Amino acid sequence: MDLKLDHYTEDDTEIVVVEGEIDVYTAPRLRELLIDLVNKGNFHLVVNMEKVEFLDSTGLGVLVGGLKRVRAHDGTLDLVCTQERILKIFRITGLTKVFGIYESVREAIDKRKSK
Amino acid sequence: MAIVQLTISALPAHVRTARLMATAVARRAGINESTLDEVRLAVGEACSRAVEAHRAHCPEQPIQLELIDSAGPGGPSGPVAPDRINGNRSGRFEVVVSDRAPAKEPDEGSPLNGFDSDAHAYIGEHTPPGGVTGLSPDVGLAVILGLADEVSIEPNEVGTVVRMSWPLHKGGVEPTGAHGIG
Numbered sequence: 001m002d003l004k005l006d007h008y009t010e011d012d013t014e015i016v017v018v019e020g021e022i023d024v025y026t027a028p029r030l031r032e033l034l035i036d037l038v039n040k041g042n043f044h045l046v047v048n049m050e051k052v053e054f055l056d057s058t059g060l061g062v063l064v065g066g067l068k069r070v071r072a073h074d075g076t077l078d079l080v081c082t083q084e085r086i087l088k089i090f091r092i093t094g095l096t097k098v099f100g101i102y103e104s105v106r107e108a109i110d111k112r113k114s115k
Numbered sequence: 116m117a118i119v120q121l122t123i124s125a126l127p128a129h130v131r132t133a134r135l136m137a138t139a140v141a142r143r144a145g146i147n148e149s150t151l152d153e154v155r156l157a158v159g160e161a162c163s164r165a166v167e168a169h170r171a172h173c174p175e176q177p178i179q180l181e182l183i184d185s186a187g188p189g190g191p192s193g194p195v196a197p198d199r200i201n202g203n204r205s206g207r208f209e210v211v212v213s214d215r216a217p218a219k220e221p222d223e224g225s226p227l228n229g230f231d232s233d234a235h236a237y238i239g240e241h242t243p244p245g246g247v248t249g250l251s252p253d254v255g256l257a258v259i260l261g262l263a264d265e266v267s268i269e270p271n272e273v274g275t276v277v278r279m280s281w282p283l284h285k286g287g288v289e290p291t292g293a294h295g296i297g
Contacts, residue, residue: 025127061250092261
C-alpha cells in the first residue's frame with residue numbers, strides 16, 4: 001500500500017503516525033513532513049511506526065535526516081516500533097544505537113521527559 | 116531452472132513493482148515466509164540503489180532483474196542464467212539486478228569491504244543533491260549483505276551486477292498459501 005501520514009500534538013511532543021510502505025518512492029513525503037514540522041518549531045518528535053509495512057534504507061535515511069534536524073535545536077526524534085520485520089533493518093544498520101525505540105507513544109514521551 | 120525477467124525504467128515507483136514481483140516468484144519457488152521479508156527488502160535495496168544511480172547518470176536506460184528458481188522446471192528455449200555463485204546453483208533462489216550506471220570503485224571501509232555497524236558515523240553524512248537520504252548510498256549495499264545468504268556485487272564495463280541468493284527448502288513449492296504474481 002501507499003504511504004499515509006498524520007500527526008498530532010501530545011504532551012508537548014509532535015507525534016507522527018506513519019502507515020504503509022516507506023521506500024525510495026514514498027520517503028520524500030515523510031522527509032517533507034519532518035522538515036515542515038521542525039521548521040514550525042516542533043523539536044521533539046515521536047514517529048509511530050506501528051503501521052509501517054515496509055521500510056528500507058531510504059526510509060532510514062529520512063529518519064536520520066530528521067534526527068539531525070531536531071538535534072540542531074537540542075530536540076529529539078524517537079521511534080515507536082514493535083514489529084520484528086521493521087526492527088531488523090535498524091539492527092542490521094546499527095541504528096538501534098542512534099534512535100530511542102519504544103513500544104508505545106506514552107513510553108517514548110515519558111522516557112524523554114525523565115531525562 | 117525457471118527464470119522470470121523484469122525490465123523497469125529508472126523510476127522510484129517501479130521499485131515497489133520489482134519488490135512485489137520478486138516476492139511472488141520467491142514464494143512460488145518455495146522460500147519460506149520468514150525469508151520472504153529478507154528477499155523483499157534486499158531486492159528493494161538493490162533496485163533503489165540502481166534507480167538512484169540511473170537517475171544520476173543515465174535516466175533513459177532500463178534496469179534489468181532476473182529472478183531465478185534453480186529448483187524449478189526450465190523451459191526448452193528459456194534464457195540461460197549465469198554460471199556462478201560458489202560454483203553450485205542448485206536448490207537456490209537467485210536475484211540478479213543489473214544496472215548500466217558507471218560503477219564507482221568501492222571505498223576503503225565501505226560495506227563492500229566489511230560493514231562497520233557503528234551507525235554514529237552516518238550522522239555526519241550529507242544528503243546528495245536531489246536525494247532523500249541522510250545515509251551513505253553504501254548503506255543499501257550493507258543491508259543487502261546483511262540479508263542475503265550469498266551476495267556478489269560486481270562492477271563491469273557497463274554498470275554493476277548485484278547477485279543475491281537464498282537456499283530453497285527441499286520439496287520446492289509450499290503446500291499452502293496463495294501463489295502467483297497477480
